Amino acid sequence: EPPEHRHTVSERLKQVAANSVSAQCGESVVRVQVNQDLLGIGRLIQPERITLGGCAATEEDADVHVITFESELHGCGSELTMTEDVLIYTFTLVYEPKPLANTSIVKTSAAMVDIECHYLRNHDVSSNALKPTWIPYTSNMVAEELYFSLRLMTADWQFERPSNLYYLGDIINMEASVMPYHHVPLRVFVDRCVATLAPDVHTVPRYSFIEDHGCLVDAKLTGSSSQFLSRSQDHKIQFQLESFRFQPQNDSQQLYITCHLKAAAASSPIDAENKACSFTDGWKAAGGDDLVCGCCDSSCENKPVTMFTSDWIYLECKIQECYVIK
Secondary structure, eight states: OOGGGOEEEEEEESOOOTTSEEEEEOSSEEEEEEESOTTSSSOOOOGGGEEETTBOOSEEETTTTEEEEEEETTOTTOEEEEOSSEEEEEEEEEEOOOOOTTSSOOSSOOEEEEEEEEEEOOTTSOTTOOSOEEETTEEEEEETTEEEEEEEEOTTSSSBOSOOEEETTOEEEEEEEEOOOSSSOEEEEEEEEEEESSSOTTSSSEEEEEETTTEEOHHHHHOOOOEEOOOSSTTEEEEEEEOOOOSSOOSEEEEEEEEEEEEEETTSOOBTTBOOEEESSSEEESSSOGGGGGGGGSOOOOOOOOOEEEEEEEEEEEEEOOOOOO
């Protein structure tokens, strides 16, 4: 087992038999094997009486009396803790004996075993960039161990746009991304975006063009072509905003686009709080079922499954009018 994927096993209630529980910590999955003679007293436990954080066994080998559990690192009631150097996922194996038939008598004791998967943290990303980093045409954010990015892109989406100057009617291509966790695949979402004349989301005038956990409302409000594009990769999402200006008109106008990004496990379902919805003859989802967008006309509140969120991330655009000289 690689040193960055080591594990520990410790009992919390009752001394379990030596080597009766073993664990293998993979890139994104933990595999736990339990000998049915868990307590080392020659009495086999019933598979249905033991769970991993509430999850039932995934395999049972009656020949060798071994029960196996498999879980993603963020599943089965795991708890994530962090130190400066290590990520620790803790699972709890719980055995609750059942009374003998027609009695209240139990012949074995309950047991709880903690299983920890240890992972070295990725130090490729500076840990002191915890606030938005101002860069002329791009902005980045480190949240926990994640690196969020929001960039202006060229028309073909191949490169970062070398200029932040747009004319009225131009399409502003933006790409949000999150650096994949080194062992948990992630899906990024644009939770909300606000346009202002200053780098402060609370200033007036302000225009909220993505709101309610991923509803891009600009097309519905203004009839524009603004939209999310279909995903090609879970850790990236691309969207378009038709350029605009606030009144009163000036020769040029600095426009600050401020977005809040978040990321959830790629294996988690797309739902009302984790979605990307555009309005074109009704609400459409950029991946997943369009039904998750049904709340965009009301309020999108649901039990969140988000794992990580960024702070507000800023982009600075300059919007000018285009004069045609005849």
